Amino acid sequence: MQLNETRAWNRFYAPGTPIDIEPVTGSLSDLLDERVAEWGDRDAIAFFDRTVSYRELGDRVSRVANGLREMGVKAGDRVALIMPNAPQHVIAFYAVLRLGAVVVEHNPLYTRDELEVQFRDHGAVTVIAWDKMVATLRAMPADLGIRDIISVDITRAMPFATRLALRLPIAKARESRDKLTAPAPGAVPFAKLERSAPLAASHPRPKGGDLAALQYTSGTTGTPKGAMITHSNLWSNARQGAAWMPEFTRGQGRIYGLLPMFHAFGVLLSVIYSVETGSCAVLFPTFDPELVSKAAKKFPPTFVPAVPPMFDRLARVAKEGNLDLSGVVYAISGAMTLTPAIVKRWEDQAGSMLNEGYGLTETSPVALANPFSDARKIGAIGIPFPTTDIRVVDPDEPTREVELGEAGELLIHGPQVFRGYWNRPEETAATLLEGGWLRTGDLVVQDEDGFVTVVDRKKELIITGGFNVSPSEVEQVLVGVGGVAASAVVGIPRGGGAEVVTAVVVLEEGASFDEEAAREAAREHLVEYKRPRSYMVWEELPTSLIGKVLRRKVRDALIADRHATRAAAD
Numbered sequence: 001m002q003l004n005e006t007r008a009w010n011r012f013y014a015p016g017t018p019i020d021i022e023p024v025t026g027s028l029s030d031l032l033d034e035r036v037a038e039w040g041d042r043d044a045i046a047f048f049d050r051t052v053s054y055r056e057l058g059d060r061v062s063r064v065a066n067g068l069r070e071m072g073v074k075a076g077d078r079v080a081l082i083m084p085n086a087p088q089h090v091i092a093f094y095a096v097l098r099l100g101a102v103v104v105e106h107n108p109l110y111t112r113d114e115l116e117v118q119f120r121d122h123g124a125v126t127v128i129a130w131d132k133m134v135a136t137l138r139a140m141p142a143d144l145g146i147r148d149i150i151s152v153d154i155t156r157a158m159p160f161a162t163r164l165a166l167r168l169p170i171a172k173a174r175e176s177r178d179k180l181t182a183p184a185p186g187a188v189p190f191a192k193l194e195r196s197a198p199l200a201a202s203h204p205r206p207k208g209g210d211l212a213a214l215q216y217t218s219g220t221t222g223t224p225k226g227a228m229i230t231h232s233n234l235w236s237n238a239r240q241g242a243a244w245m246p247e248f249t250r251g252q253g254r255i256y257g258l259l260p261m262f263h264a265f266g267v268l269l270s271v272i273y274s275v276e277t278g279s280c281a282v283l284f285p286t287f288d289p290e291l292v293s294k295a296a297k298k299f300p301p302t303f304v305p306a307v308p309p310m311f312d313r314l315a316r317v318a319k320e321g322n323l324d325l326s327g328v329v330y331a332i333s334g335a336m337t338l339t340p341a342i343v344k345r346w347e348d349q350a351g352s353m354l355n356e357g358y359g360l361t362e363t364s365p366v367a368l369a370n371p372f373s374d375a376r377k378i379g380a381i382g383i384p385f386p387t388t389d390i391r392v393v394d395p396d397e398p399t400r401e402v403e404l405g406e407a408g409e410l411l412i413h414g415p416q417v418f419r420g421y422w423n424r425p426e427e428t429a430a431t432l433l434e435g436g437w438l439r440t441g442d443l444v445v446q447d448e449d450g451f452v453t454v455v456d457r458k459k460e461l462i463i464t465g466g467f468n469v470s471p472s473e474v475e476q477v478l479v480g481v482g483g484v485a486a487s488a489v490v491g492i493p494r495g496g497g498a499e500v501v502t503a504v505v506v507l508e509e510g511a512s513f514d515e516e517a518a519r520e521a522a523r524e525h526l527v528e529y530k531r532p533r534s535y536m537v538w539e540e541l542p543t544s545l546i547g548k549v550l551r552r553k554v555r556d557a558l559i560a561d562r563h564a565t566r567a568a569a570d
Helices: 008-012 028-039 054-070 087-098 112-122 131-138 160-166 171-180 190-194 231-244 264-276 289-298 308-319 340-350 425-431 471-478 515-525 551-569
Strands: 043-047 050-053 078-082 102-105 126-130 148-152 211-217 225-230 254-257 280-283 303-306 330-333 354-359 366-369 389-394 397-401 408-413 437-446 452-457 462-464 467-469 484-495 498-507 534-537
Touching: 028 054, 028 087, 028 231, 028 264, 043 054, 043 087, 050 054, 054 087, 054 190, 078 087, 078 112, 087 102, 087 126, 087 148, 087 190, 087 264, 087 280, 112 131, 112 225, 112 515, 126 131, 131 148, 148 190, 160 171, 211 231, 211 264, 225 231, 231 264, 231 366, 254 264, 264 280, 289 308, 303 308, 308 330, 308 340, 330 340, 340 354, 389 437, 397 408, 425 437, 462 484, 467 471, 471 484, 471 498, 471 515, 484 551, 498 551
Parallel strands: 043 280, 078 102, 078 126, 102 211, 126 148, 254 280, 254 303, 303 330, 330 354, 498 534
Antiparallel strands: 043 050, 211 225, 354 366, 389 397, 389 408, 408 437, 437 452, 462 467, 462 498, 484 498
16 A cells, blocks of 8 residues: 555654644635734734734734725736835735735846746736835836836834934945835835725635735746745645644744745745744844844744755854754754754754755645654655645656655645646646646655655756756856857756756857856846856757757766766865
């Protein structure tokens, strides 16, 4: 009998973790209203020592929702959010959802070109953006039809003393202020929406099955697309996370919002799971160990979700005596492989478990994790969440399950699996199989206990710094550089599950490669983590019979060449 038919892995769950979660029937707006009613006086958000209670959060969400309604936002509209982590981000998220509209998250460091690709796809005409992004939005093509830009000054969420210090007429204060805010002439201030009257209680509410978010991902094919995620997908995943960590005290937790909220992992943990558990989300606009150390003195963390490099850095700061991690009950890592060395370094300082989770944007995003029990297996991505089933199948024949211990493609089924890709029915059909089973594109091995280990990625995405990079997006920039006829972009492992973005180019006949021009093009069109760190010139690229560049062969050749070079040096 197959393990996935019996959920036999449940015997390794932490005590108190159920096999199934309670089904979600309402929307995320209902979730917020429940917490406002239950824990109105408790802190919902902390930001630079300033807090927002659940009651205040509910009130500000209602007012911003009404302000958006008066601007013409209605159910089904896409509303773009482009902000770092800040209280206004959380408020905007829930305000958009309260109208039945759809949140579309964007990286606030994206270039104009990167934003344009996504805006042409989702068609949002209302944007709530960090004021430093307003100039970039103004430079977007007019045919995108952007109607309203609402500017967010995140310094307004800071304590008065901090804001006053930023206004001091000294160079350091100006430098700090310029990093956080910028003039946004012509945009509607977010603060104006917060002064609107509350939304009428009778205004139609979204339902659990309604679309809540379009989360852009390169998916399993490498082509950026909007994953359609419903209210029930996100709330279900939050409930699954709560079930996974049964010792986390509801109404008393402090969750550190280190992960960017435009990322699926950050949205779930900082915006939804925190509300599900009635916790205080301690937000950081950027990852800065000094800010974390300061915040921990007033808001000691009890749950830290992050990526391996963050855990490594914080553990080192704690070892130096500058950060107290002793109150952390749970810590969970995602997006990159978690190494035993980082686990040990963290657990030596925190005294509690650090476990790895696995998921995709398409699973809202978490689907498997190591249990918080003695049964965990460091190096594995763990076992399925409650109410989650998996299959390991032949990637060329996904209806056939492989034997335990044999490598195959991971399929996932559960309430967190997304609805499909926005305006891409063919790619949806290729990714979602009959019965709602999601093809992950990851090749894994499942052992006799049900634990899963990733052995390779069928997809060609590059993972760097916890973010996915679509090779085709980078290649399109490079072939626009003078003299470049073709390119292939791949990720070369550098340890710890991370990869280095590496470009191979083929030149036009008689041309020479101008590496500085290539780097300048990357700086202009790509956010920093997508830019190639090294460039190589080849005479030709390996291709298939139909002319498709075989990136896997490029990657294998580069890795082999690196090994050969090291061997020669030894």
